[in-house]
Amino acid sequence: MARKDSNRQDSTSRDWDESDVRVRARKSGSRPRTKERPAHEDAVTGRIVTVDRGRYTAVLDEDTAQERIVVAVRAKELRRRPVVAGDLVGLVGDVSGAPDTLARLVRIEERSTVLRRSADDDDPVERVVVANADQLVVVVAAANPEPRTGFIDRSLVAAYDAGIEPLLCITKTDLRDPAELVSHYTALELPVLVSGPAPGAAPGDGTLPLDPGLVEALRERLDGHVSVLLGHSGVGKSTLVNALTGADRATGGVNAVTGRGRHTSSSALALKVEGASPGSWIIDTPGIRSFGLAHVDHDRIVEAFDELAEAIAGCPKGCRHTETSPGCALDAWVAEGRAGAAGPSRLASLRRLLGAGARAGELRDEKELGVS
Structure with missing residues (x-):
């Protein structure tokens, strides 16, 4: 019994040190988080040209011999802030643009303008369409699909609210005289361009490409601007973009039953305007069915x-x-x-x-x- 008591005394009287301490790890990690974020002073600035499934395509050093396309992923610190075509962003990491490389998008630069819409007029969630555009080209067809003055008016309200200058472009004038539609906006200081079919096209077939003279008139309007094209599917937006940029955007017709256009563009895409001065961009947007104004006072x-x-x-x-x-x-x-x-x-x-x-x-x- 004496020996047993002696053992108990030895165990309770020993000297303890920090090696004997056991600390349970924090559930959120052993290192406390900080709100401080790196400044990324080495980030290079690029312009977002399209967004697709979590990949952001940007052009760097535009209009120089070093111009290149870079694909990036979003940094965690940006959280859910939307990045859209037209945004100027800061990129770090591999910004070489080499195949199979990814940069990291760490910053969205201050926007000069933001074109917004909501899904409908009582939807509190606003959606950013494009950023940093200074001109909105509202594209409608004289017929097939029918022009909707309600859509034009909504687009004009969104443009004025964003501080973007609007321009109305009417296509397919071989199908119907646009005079009545134009007269609806005579009292406004709204530039209107009428775009017809190519010379020699059979009346009523709505054939595009467009009359080169009219394309040049629109190209002149776009020169020196970042312009966004907005319109319903089937009005000829992608055809206009192809004629102005040399791109090969898919084009489509109009459903004979519903009278609505078929979607051919799935995401906004910024392209340079051919034959225009540096800084001339055109952003083609997917055809939209609604343009809510819940965000506008x-x-x-x-x-x-x-x-x-x-x-x-x-x-x-x-x-x-x-x-x-x-x-x-x-x-x-x-x-x-x-x-x-x-x-x-x-x-x-x-x-x-x-x-x-x-x-x-x-x-x-x-x-x-x-x-x-």
């Missing part, structure tokens, strides 16, 4: 209608500018002809946009030309 929508915006100074405070708003000055303004011949239809279009978010299904009932 109510007053900003009104301001986009130049021929009507001045009238709201005479509206009572808090006026919603609807058909039932008491004392709304827009009705008298239009009745006096101060908004031009297209004033009544333009006012109707404005009021549809203002009320679209409050009425289910309004986006699906966009006005087609000549349809109330």
Whole structure:
């Protein structure tokens, strides 16, 4: 018994040191995390030309002898911030552009403009379409598919809200005289280009490539700009892009049953405009079925209608500018002809946009030309 007690005494009286300490590892890792992030001062700047399944394609040293295409992956610190065509980004790692190499995208530079849309007018989630564009080319067909003034108006509102200058381009004028559509926007300072079929094309076949003279007129408008093309599928966006850039974007027709175009572009793609000055880019976007304006403030929508915006100074405070708003000055303004011949239809279009978010299904009932 004495010996047993002696052993107990020896074990309790020994000297302990740090080697005897056992510390359980932290569940999140043994090293504490820090909010500090590397500055990546060695990052080189590139322009994103397309995004595809987590791979970001950028052009570096553009318009120099060292110009090259680099494919990159996003750094974790960027989290879920969207990177889109037109973005200027910082890249590190292997930026040689050699086959089977990947750089790392670590920074999105400050954007000069951002073109946004939402899926519909009551969707709170905004989607970035392109970045750093200074010109929006809204492409519609005179027919097949039918031009939708509601879509044009939405595009103009988004452009003005983003600080981007709009331009309207009308294709397939061999199928229908675009005069009525053009007259709808006469009161606006909106440049309009009419694009017809190639010389010698049979009337009504909608044949493209385009008249070279008209292509050159559009090329002149694009010179020195970063322009984004926006339009429904089947209106000829990709054909225009091919003619202006020498690319070979797939083109498609229009479904004979639904009257809607078939999607031929699955992602936005930035291309250089051939024969233009350095810095001239055109961004082709996938054909879209809807262009929601949930992200645009109510007053900003009104301001986009130049021929009507001045009238709201005479509206009572808090006026919603609807058909039932008491004392709304827009009705008298239009009745006096101060908004031009297209004033009544333009006012109707404005009021549809203002009320679209409050009425289910309004986006699906966009006005087609000549349809109330």
